[in-house]
Amino acid sequence: xxxxxxxxxxxxxxxxxxxxxxxxxxxxxxxxxxxxxxxxxxxxxxxxxxxxxxxxxxxxxxxxxxxxxxxxxxxxxxxxxxxxxxxxxxxxxxxxxxxxxxxxxxxxxxxxxxxxxxxxxxxxxxxxxxxxxxxxxxxxxxxxxxxxxxxxxxxxxxxxxxxxxxxxxxxxxxxxxxxxxxxxxxxxxxxxxxxxxxxxxxxxxxxxxxxxxxxxxxxxxxxxxxxxxxxxxxxxxxxxxxxxxxxxxxxxxxxxxxxxxxxxxxxxxxxxxxxxxxxxxxxxxxxxxxxxxxxxxxxxxxx
Numbered sequence: 587x588x589x590x591x592x593x594x595x596x597x598x599x600x601x602x603x604x605x606x607x608x609x610x611x612x613x614x615x616x617x618x619x620x621x622x623x624x625x626x627x628x629x630x631x632x633x634x635x636x637x638x639x640x641x642x643x644x645x646x647x648x649x650x651x652x653x654x655x656x657x658x659x660x661x662x663x664x665x666x667x668x669x670x671x672x673x674x675x676x677x678x679x680x681x682x683x684x685x686x687x688x689x690x691x692x693x694x695x696x697x698x699x700x701x702x703x704x705x706x707x708x709x710x711x712x713x714x715x716x717x718x719x720x721x722x723x724x725x726x727x728x729x730x731x732x733x734x735x736x737x738x739x740x741x742x743x744x745x746x747x748x749x750x751x752x753x754x755x756x757x758x759x760x761x762x763x764x765x766x767x768x769x770x771x772x773x774x775x776x777x778x779x780x781x782x783x784x785x786x787x788x789x790x791x792x793x794x795x796x797x798x799x800x801x802x803x804x805x806x807x808x809x810x811x812x813x814x815x816x817x818x819x820x821x822x823x824x825x826x827x828x829x830x831x832x833x834x835x836x837x838x839x840x841x842x843x844x845x846x847x848x849x850x851x852x853x854x855x856x857x858x859x860x861x862x863x864x865x866x867x868x869x870x871x872x873x874x875x876x877x878x879x880x881x882x883x884x885x886x887x888x889x
Contacts, residue, residue: 587887593658595886596636597629603685610678622661627671628679628878630659635855635879642856644669644868672875673867680874683761686881691751691760702788703752705759705844706781706796708773709851710734711873713860714742725866732769743769743860746873747776749785750847752840758847760884764877766870774798782809791840794818855879 587595604625611624634647641647648665656662663671691697710732714722719731722742729744745767750759765780773795786809790796797815805811816834819826826834852858855876863869 592886593629593633593655596633596882597625599686599882599885600625600628600632600682603682606685607678607681610681611675622659622663622671624671624675624678626659626661627668628675628682630655630662631672631875632879632882635876636883640854640856642859643862644672645862669868673865673871676867676870676874679871679878683874683878683881686878686885687761690881690885691762694751694753694760696751696754700787702785704749704762704785704788704790705752705841706747706749706777706790706792707841707844707848708776708795709746709748709848709858710737710741710743710769711746711858711860711869712741712743713863713869715739715861716741718742724863725869727866728766728768729869730768730770741769744869744873745769745771745773745776746857747773747781748844748847749781749790750844752843757843758850759843761847761877761881766873774801777813778805782811785809785811788812789814791837792816793841851876851880854883 607624612618630651631644631647634641634650641650645665648668651659651662662668696702712734713724713729716739719740719742722729722731724742725744729742731740731742732745733740747765747767748761749763751762752759763781763784765776767776773792774797777790777792777796778798778801782805788810789812792813792815794816796813797818798813802813805813814837816837817826817830857873857876857880860869860872863872
């Protein structure tokens with residue numbers, strides 16, 4: 587597909603969902619119908635985020651649109667106005683991602699099964715790293731210092747908690763539910779509060795952070811959710827038993843695709859590094875905008 591067809595297809599998808607996004611874009615002002623529409627703003631951001639250019643921040647996206655897409659968007663406003671319009675569309679981007687991914691995973695045969703299988707994990711969204719982890723000032727309402735065990739470094743930011751629907755043909759899982767929290771929040775707490783209710787009638791495979799035997803009966807009663815997590819040694823246990831080692835190995839292999847999904851999101855959209863965001867609204871738009879870009883990329887190009 588050529589670049590212009592990709593642009594047209596992206597605009598078509600955004601417009602096809604625009605009626606269901608109106609509650610997030612309505613304006614209570616005289617300028618309730620701007621000449622440069624919200625659909626055009628979202629199209630430029632989504633197209634530039636998911637194209638081979640892999641543009642990650644708004645300045646790069648605006649400069650590219652100003653240089654190469656001006657004939658397609660003759661009413662493109664100034665850079666400052668474009669950024670302000672983007673930051674006000676964070677909720678709309680999140681709802682768009684939800685709608686597109688829902689249309690994708692509800693068509694999967696795995697979703698039609700009586701018991702679905704999900705994989706869950708969290709991805710750090712970094713606003714500042716290393717020595718600046720404790721001096722970061724952006725989005726302090728939702729962000730705080732935390733430790734990334736995978737990269738073995740401290741960062742100032744938030745966590746993206748994501749649950750993916752497993753596919754039988756070894757493809758990457760499809761995003762099913764996401765939640766945001768500060769970097770200190772417990773993965774298990776966010777799962778019980780926000781994600782479990784979206785995962786009814788399922789088996790969820792998770793790492794040791796989600797091990798909570800006390801909450802298992804309540805999750806089963808409320809949502810019919812069974813959590814299979816990697817087991818840890820209990821107090822006084824010198825080593826894991828052979829059965830525990832075998833179970834942990836099996837769960838780790840099942841969970842491997844969620845790491846591939848996160849890597850796919852990072853490579854395709856640059857979602858993990860948000861160091862150029864300068865406000866809470868900007869951070870929210872960055873995260874949901876990248877997720878929406880991945881959803882439309884998957885819908886249109888299935889790659």
